[in-house]
Amino acid sequence: MTAVINENPIIQVNNLKFFYPGDARALHGIDLSFPEKNVTALIGPSGCGKSTLLRCLNRMNDLIDGCRVEGEITLEGENIYGKNTDIIELRRRVGMVFQKSNPFPKSIYENVIYGLRIAGEKDKKLFDERVEKSLKAAALWDEVKDRLQESALGLSGGQMQRLCIARAIAVNPKVILMDEPCSALDPKSTARVEETIKDLRDDFTIIIVTHNMQQAARVSDHTAFLFEGNLIEYGLTDQLFVKPQVKQTEDYITGRFG
Amino acid sequence: MSTTTKNMNKYWRIGEPMVWLSGASLAITLLTAIILLAVIMINGLGVFWPAELQRLELQDGNQVIGRLIKSEPTADGSALRRQYKIANRDLYGLDFRWIDEDQIVSQEVPRNLLVLERIEHGDFYGELKSLNLNGxxxxxxxxxxxxxxxxxxxxxxxxxxxxxxxxxxxxxxxxxxxxxxxxxxxxxxxxxxxxxxxxxxxxxxxxxxxxxxxxxxxxxxxxxxxxxxxxxxxxxxxxxxxxxxxxxxxxxxxxxxxxxxxxxxxxxxxxxGQPRESNTEGGLFPAIFGTVMLIFVMSLFSFPLGVIAAIYLREYAKEGIVVRIVRIAVNNLAGIPSIVYGIFGLGFFVYGIGHSIDSFFFPERLPTPTFGTGGLLWASLTLALLTVPVVIVSTEEALGAIPREMREGSYALGSTKFQTLVRILLPMASPGIMTGLILAMARAAGEVAPLMITGVVKLAPALPIDGNFPFFHLDRKFMHLGFHIYDIGFQSPNVEAAKPMVFVTTLLLVLIVLLMSSVAIRLRNKMKKRYTFGTF
Structure with a gap:
């Protein structure tokens, strides 16, 4: 646990332990802070707990019956595992993009404003505005602006994933979590999504889980390496990939295991 | 020799016999269904065709006017005999007569022979002699x-x-x-x-x-x-x-x-038209109306009940031993004989609830029952109970088949469980739910046994809907095509004369089921197009 980054941490993880049902421990006390308006990548071999950690940040793990969390995660200073946390509110502030793109079986337009609609928003003007803004931010506007009312299911895989990004952006979150967003995409679509991620860095804090170290190197400012539920090394991406401090990290990024 | 064995082995390994076996069983199933339908169609569609009337002269000098129904070999197989419908029940006592072919001396088709359809005593075949008008x-x-x-x-x-x-x-x-x-x-x-x-x-x-x-x-x-x-x-x-x-x-x-x-x-x-001649002739309107109404009211109860129950089981109930037992029980409900449902309906709905309604709201009319007797409402509720497992099972399956990412995607945008259910899950599950409804409707349309003790009658004096307040009279008894088949086919005093009507009624029932399910299927396909992935 080297180099705790101090520039404006928006999310602070303190001694986080996570247990799957049956007391199977997946995270063994993680301390980590995510800086604001930065891209942070979580890397590590399969089963190292990087997705679990990510899903703790918007309490997506609550959907699993019988799991348990110890420790503390603060978002802008507030503990999200506190007694009075409004999960709905939390998830509006921490959006998420999934490994498999999951547009709803609705029109492109309705997909983007879904988050606004369920929040009770009814202003048509705001809808139009947000749809344009979010789709532009996700670099999808030019491709779909003439068929906003068509089903989102007719889009290509890469377009679907960018639509999911637009959908997450539309509710104006502080943080966007991305769980291997490119693993189901071809290289060309991957490149476009990565482009999008880089563009979004100015407005949002992005935390991305990835399998692909080149991708982490390309898009992220900071990188955290996890192994068997422990945080092994955390630092600036440039430093971590060029001069890893820990042997395990070096072994992993040089391809000796994982 | 060895090459033959090798070939045989290969033949079995590839699984060619399995292809033949499965193909054959499908063919047999289809064939039986087609034969059944063909028999119904041939017998049912020909009923109203005005076939020719023959005048026969027999060896004993008797004359017969009749319509040829069929001819077949006599018992010893030496000659042919024909069945004629000779009508004139009031004169001869019987509508039908078998005549040996070798008895027939001559046969002609005179143009002046008339068929009279009468209000009573069935048809009359004969010639017009005179009219007696105004004396x-x-x-x-x-x-x-x-x-x-x-x-x-x-x-x-x-x-x-x-x-x-x-x-x-x-x-x-x-x-x-x-x-x-x-x-x-x-x-x-x-x-x-x-x-x-x-x-x-x-x-x-x-x-x-x-x-x-x-x-x-x-x-x-x-x-x-x-x-x-x-x-x-x-x-x-x-x-x-x-x-x-x-x-x-x-x-x-x-x-x-x-x-x-x-x-x-x-x-x-x-x-x-209205039925005539103890239902063996005339129209079937009250029976058609009763059947459609029954299915409709049944769906009104079983559909929401089944869907909501399935939602609870799949989305809200904690997976465990209780839920598993409930699920097994629901699946096995389909195996209970329908007459048992009928008896339950009679005991619970008619005598239990119906009688309570009577004693609370219409005590002055007792002992004449108002709701405490079979009626459309109770029959519909009984059928709803009978079909609700189908709806539950298909809804549960449809909800279960929705990928987890859909729910997560919705939750991740800050939606509640209820919002996810209403906005994402139910629309996506709707084709599957519709399938359940189609199956339930088809099952309900074909059910007769439970109806017989919960309110179906041979001849209903009034329809369940009419111009008298409050317009919907769900307490009334009703007619039903399925019961109609049973009634005229097996309970009629003149079964032979009623036979054509049995086929017609069967055909009609099949058509109604077909019509209702094709409407539902169209609806389902529309939903499918909207809510499922075309390509990935």
Whole structure:
């Protein structure tokens, strides 16, 4: 646990332990802070707990019956595992993009404003505005602006994933979590999504889980390496990939295991 | 030798026999279904075709007029015998007769033979001799008869109108009687203004009713004055009141166009007409109406109930031993014989709930039951209970088949469980839910046993919907096509004569199920297109 980054941490993880049902421990006390308006990548071999950690940040793990969390995660200073946390509110502030793109079986337009609609928003003007803004931010506007009312299911895989990004952006979150967003995409679509991620860095804090170290190197400012539920090394991406401090990290990024 | 064995081994390994086996079983299933449908179609569609009438001369000198039904070998197989419909039940006692082919001396198809469809005693086959109009008798031909019938028909129509008025009047009188019962039950004294007003109203109605009856008797007598004389095959005379003749036609002199027109008119009557002759003739409208209404009301109960139950089981209930037991129980509910549901419906709905309703709301009418007897509502509820497992199972499966990412995607945007359910899960599950509804409707349409003890009748005096307040009378008994088949096929005094109607009714029932499910399937396909992934 080297180099705790101090520039404006928006999310602070303190001694986080996570247990799957049956007391199977997946995270063994993680301390980590995510800086604001930065891209942070979580890397590590399969089963190292990087997705679990990510899903703790918007309490997506609550959907699993019988799991348990110890420790503390603060978002802008507030503990999200506190007694009075409004999960709905939390998830509006921490959006998420999934490994498999999951547009709803609705029109492109309705997909983007879904988050606004369920929040009770009814202003048509705001809808139009947000749809344009979010789709532009996700670099999808030019491709779909003439068929906003068509089903989102007719889009290509890469377009679907960018639509999911637009959908997450539309509710104006502080943080966007991305769980291997490119693993189901071809290289060309991957490149476009990565482009999008880089563009979004100015407005949002992005935390991305990835399998692909080149991708982490390309898009992220900071990188955290996890192994068997422990945080092994955390630092600036440039430093971590060029001069890893820990042997395990070096072994992993040089391809000796994982 | 060894190469043959090798080839055989290879043949088995590839699985060729399995392909043949599965193909054959599918073929057998299809074939049986097609044969069944074909039998129904052939027998059902031919019923209304005006087939020719033959006049036969037999070896013993007797003459027979009849319609050929079928011919088959005699018991010893040496000769052929034919079955004829000879009608004239009032003269001969039987509608049908077997005639050995070698008994027939001559056979012709005279153009002047008539078929009379009568209000009573079934058809009459014979020739027209004379007409007796306004007291004068004269010889006549078919056009004269038709003209006379048209005149009589206006009178009959007047009578029908009168009958309708009588029905309304008796309905009002019944309402008054029930009102009076209520007053008496509550102990309102006879000299109370309310009671007085009631008896005044009743007196007026009684007078009106008597007046109507008088008119009816007079008009009826007048309408029955005109008669026509017919002769049967052997020249026996039969006088028939014109008002009793429902329809007359000469099948042997009809061209193809006439026959088609006749056939279409008959088909139309089937759909919109009232049944006659203890249901063996006439239309099936009340039965069609009852069937459709039953299915509709059944869906109204079973659909929401099943879907909501499935939502609880799949989305809200904690997975565990209890849920698993409930699920097994629901799956096995489908295996309970439907008559058991009927008995339950009778005990629980009719005697239990129905009787309670009666004693709370209509105590003055007891012991005459209002809701405490079989009726459309109870039959629908019983069927709803019977079909709800189908809806539950298919809804659960449809909800379970939705990928986890969909739920997560919705939750991740800050939606609640309920919002996810309503906005994402239910629309996506709708094709599957529709499938369940289709299956449930088809099952309900074919069910007869539970209905027989929860409210279906041979002949319902009134439809469950009419112009009298409150318009929907779900407490009423109703007619049903499935029960109709059973009734006329097995409970009719003249089974042979009713046979064509059995086929027609079956065909109609199949058609109704087909129609309702094709509407539902169209709806489902529309939903499928909207809510599922075309390409990935």
């Amino acid at each position: 004068t008798t004269r010889t006549a031909s078919l056009p004269d008869l038709t003209k006379a019938l048209i005149e009589v028909e206006t009178e009959i129509r007047g009578l029908r109108e009168l009958e309708g008025k009588l029905k309304d009047a008796s309905y009002l009188m019944e309402q008054l009687r029930l009102k009076k019962l209520k007053f008496d039950y509550k102990g309102v004294p006879a000299n109370d203004p309310k009671q007085v007003a009631l008896s005044q109203e009743k007196a007026i109605l009684d007078e009106e009713f008597g007046h109507l009856i008088d008119i009816q008797t007079r008009q009826n007598a007048r309408a029955r004055e005109d008669t026509a004389m017919f002769t049967d095959a052997s020249g026996r005379e039969k006088e028939i009141v014109l008002a009793d003749i429902f329809q007359v036609y000469a099948p042997n002199s009809m061209g193809l166009g006439d026959k088609i027109a006749f056939y279409s008119a008959k088909l139309l009557e089937l759909f919109v």
